[in-house]
Amino acid sequence: MTSRNVSCFPEARKVAIFGGTHGNEMSGVMLVNMWKKNGAEIQRNGMVTKPFITNPRAVEKCTRYIDTDLNRAFTPENLSGPWDEGLPYEVQRAKEINQMFGPKGSPDAYDVIFDLHNTTSNMGSTLILESSTDHFNLQMVHYIKKSIAPASCAVLLNEHPHLKYSTSRSVAKHPIGLEVGPQPQGVLRSNIFESMRDILKHALDFIELFNTGVEFPPCAVDVFKVIERVDYPRDANGNITAMVHPHLQDCDWEPLNPGDPMFQTFDGRAVPYQGSSPVYPTFINEAAYYEKQQAFVITRREMLAATAIRKSI
Numbered sequence: 001m002t003s004r005n006v007s008c009f010p011e012a013r014k015v016a017i018f019g020g021t022h023g024n025e026m027s028g029v030m031l032v033n034m035w036k037k038n039g040a041e042i043q044r045n046g047m048v049t050k051p052f053i054t055n056p057r058a059v060e061k062c063t064r065y066i067d068t069d070l071n072r073a074f075t076p077e078n079l080s081g082p083w084d085e086g087l088p089y090e091v092q093r094a095k096e097i098n099q100m101f102g103p104k105g106s107p108d109a110y111d112v113i114f115d116l117h118n119t120t121s122n123m124g125s126t127l128i129l130e131s132s133t134d135h136f137n138l139q140m141v142h143y144i145k146k147s148i149a150p151a152s153c154a155v156l157l158n159e160h161p162h163l164k165y166s167t168s169r170s171v172a173k174h175p176i177g178l179e180v181g182p183q184p185q186g187v188l189r190s191n192i193f194e195s196m197r198d199i200l201k202h203a204l205d206f207i208e209l210f211n212t213g214v215e216f217p218p219c220a221v222d223v224f225k226v227i228e229r230v231d232y233p234r235d236a237n238g239n240i241t242a243m244v245h246p247h248l249q250d251c252d253w254e255p256l257n258p259g260d261p262m263f264q265t266f267d268g269r270a271v272p273y274q275g276s277s278p279v280y281p282t283f284i285n286e287a288a289y290y291e292k293q294q295a296f297v298i299t300r301r302e303m304l305a306a307t308a309i310r311k312s313i
């Protein structure tokens, strides 16, 4: 007898769409506000889809955050520590969001949370996963990639033990980030807005199909796995001394080979990549990452196997 490996998951009835986790990333903010006024487009049979602005004070000021980055604030310490009016605004907010959509790691948590972001990098549409073994999410991204073809969508896997961070979406059982660029901070571009909207539509269609009992066969998903972050060259005072090299700028997801230029110093010298094999850089020259000492992230390409899935009965 051949054994069939099918992973079963409960129906996904509680779904949320987060916008404004960073208050200056306008596509998610505008889409969520639009859906809050009229949610017809995001309603599907048998599920409740809640559009939600996660950092309203940052949205109002059109800034990434008020006190601290909300998308790093969902740590066990923050979520379990005592409430205090003196806590940073985003830590208070993380606690509130955890109560509403979690608690993180509990059976009561939302099934799926989509968290909408924009990047200044030339990444196109990117789905961000936090686990290589969440077969529900792997099947969902496979479905989305198939559905939007010939348009394309990269999958970034961040489960690096040190580089992974505690995201807003991480309160859900199946957290998924959607990062679309290039779009400057505080700017709304119609092409980026529409790409994001289209991916969300297919994602919700997938969940609806799954809930009706459709079984999804095993598949393979091409992902870019986060390996390392690369900072700008800096002087002793911490000021940057070089820029992203023109041959690397805008070349997200393209191979960077040993010896290829990464940075260009202000006096015109090229700083080469000194690794031993080709890698795939992304988040190249993301505006929000200067303060995080990150010029780009290095990824490697990998194929992940997703088992068949269907809903548990």
Ligand SMILES: CC(=O)N[C@@H](CC(=O)O)C(=O)O
Binding pocket: 022, 071, 115, 117, 118, 119, 120, 128, 167, 177, 179, 286, 288
């Ligand atoms: C540019 C930006 O904000 N990117 C997101 C990526 C993510 O959601 O994982 C962040 O750093 O939180």
Ligand SMILES: [Zn+2]
Binding pocket: 021, 022, 025, 116, 117, 118
């Ligand atoms: Zn963001």
